[in-house]
Amino acid sequence: MLMGFDIGGTKIEVQVLSDNGEVLYKSRQPTPDNYESFINKIHEMVMGVESELGHFNAIGIGLPGAVCPITGKMKNANCTFLNGRDVVADLSAATGKAVKIANDANCFALSEAVDGAGAGGSVVFGAIVGTGCGGGIVVNQSIVTGANAISGEWGHNPLPGYCPDVDGDIGHCYCGRRNCIEQYISGTGFAAQYNHKYRADLNAKQIMALVEAGDEQAVAAYQLLIDQMARSLASVCNILDPDVIVLGGGMSNIERLYHDLPAAIRRYIFSDDPKVTLRSALYGDSSGVRGAAWLTK
Numbered sequence: 001m002l003m004g005f006d007i008g009g010t011k012i013e014v015q016v017l018s019d020n021g022e023v024l025y026k027s028r029q030p031t032p033d034n035y036e037s038f039i040n041k042i043h044e045m046v047m048g049v050e051s052e053l054g055h056f057n058a059i060g061i062g063l064p065g066a067v068c069p070i071t072g073k074m075k076n077a078n079c080t081f082l083n084g085r086d087v088v089a090d091l092s093a094a095t096g097k098a099v100k101i102a103n104d105a106n107c108f109a110l111s112e113a114v115d116g117a118g119a120g121g122s123v124v125f126g127a128i129v130g131t132g133c134g135g136g137i138v139v140n141q142s143i144v145t146g147a148n149a150i151s152g153e154w155g156h157n158p159l160p161g162y163c164p165d166v167d168g169d170i171g172h173c174y175c176g177r178r179n180c181i182e183q184y185i186s187g188t189g190f191a192a193q194y195n196h197k198y199r200a201d202l203n204a205k206q207i208m209a210l211v212e213a214g215d216e217q218a219v220a221a222y223q224l225l226i227d228q229m230a231r232s233l234a235s236v237c238n239i240l241d242p243d244v245i246v247l248g249g250g251m252s253n254i255e256r257l258y259h260d261l262p263a264a265i266r267r268y269i270f271s272d273d274p275k276v277t278l279r280s281a282l283y284g285d286s287s288g289v290r291g292a293a294w295l296t297k
């Protein structure tokens with residue numbers, strides 16, 4: 001059995017998986033607002049699991065944020081009280097267990113690579129395209145973390161093949177750079193492009209409803225989105241050449257992407273007859289907690 005935690009801004013979820021991925025236990029608690037309470041809460045939840053299922057040697061934790069490879073301390077966590085803390089050491093001391101931590105996008109990629117939409121692929125790129133744009137790389141069912149713990153963070157690469165006349169100038173990203181991939185292909189980015197161009201005030205879902213109805217402007221915006229996504233993913237393929245790309249996040253629910261995007265990606269790949277396998281995530285919101293559990297395998 002494997003125990004994983006997903007740390008969200010408002011809720012902490014724990015799940016226990018059997019070795020073949022069946023959910024044996026799950027529970028949710030509100031996320032505390034300070035570090036000491038957080039450590040105590042995880043300890044308490046571990047004891048709750050063990051009172052029902054017996055002893056565990058390890059726990060996995062998935063959260064938005066990363067353990068700095070140089071200092072071993074947390075950085076970029078959405079629960080800001082975690083930043084600068086040695087969460088692995090402190091949780092390990094409190095629970096008496098081995099603690100594995102990974103970024104939530106990496107947990108998503110691991111979950112999908114082990115027994116989700118990327119199962120069977122030796123190299124899986126998990127791309128979360130929702131309000132933002134993140135990603136994780138899993139090779140032979142192991143997360144590739146990287147020297148700076150930023151592996152897979154393709155959303156803050158500059159948009160490949162950027163052309164101001166075609167793509168427009170979105171301006172600065174919150175990360176301080178300009179024209180990041182995230183600013184174009186995330187749900188918010190797609191809507192911002194559309195609203196800027198057509199002086200509208202719609203969200204991605206509303207624009208996609210217009211696309212389905214055959215609205216000319218919306219279809220043009222969607223075609224540009226496909227081309228921007230294709231450029232962005234082809235540049236990933238040319239470096240990583242994944243067996244499977246798994247899409248998660250709100251934009252992954254656009255069904256026609258799986259028809260239109262693979263052909264568009266192929267056009268930009270450095271190969272005569274490239275194979276591109278693009279799939280929608282299988283586990284949705286549970287990917288984070290499942291990936292966290294698989295960390296302990």
Ligand SMILES: [Zn+2]
Nearest residue numbers: 156173175180
């Ligand atoms: Zn950026």
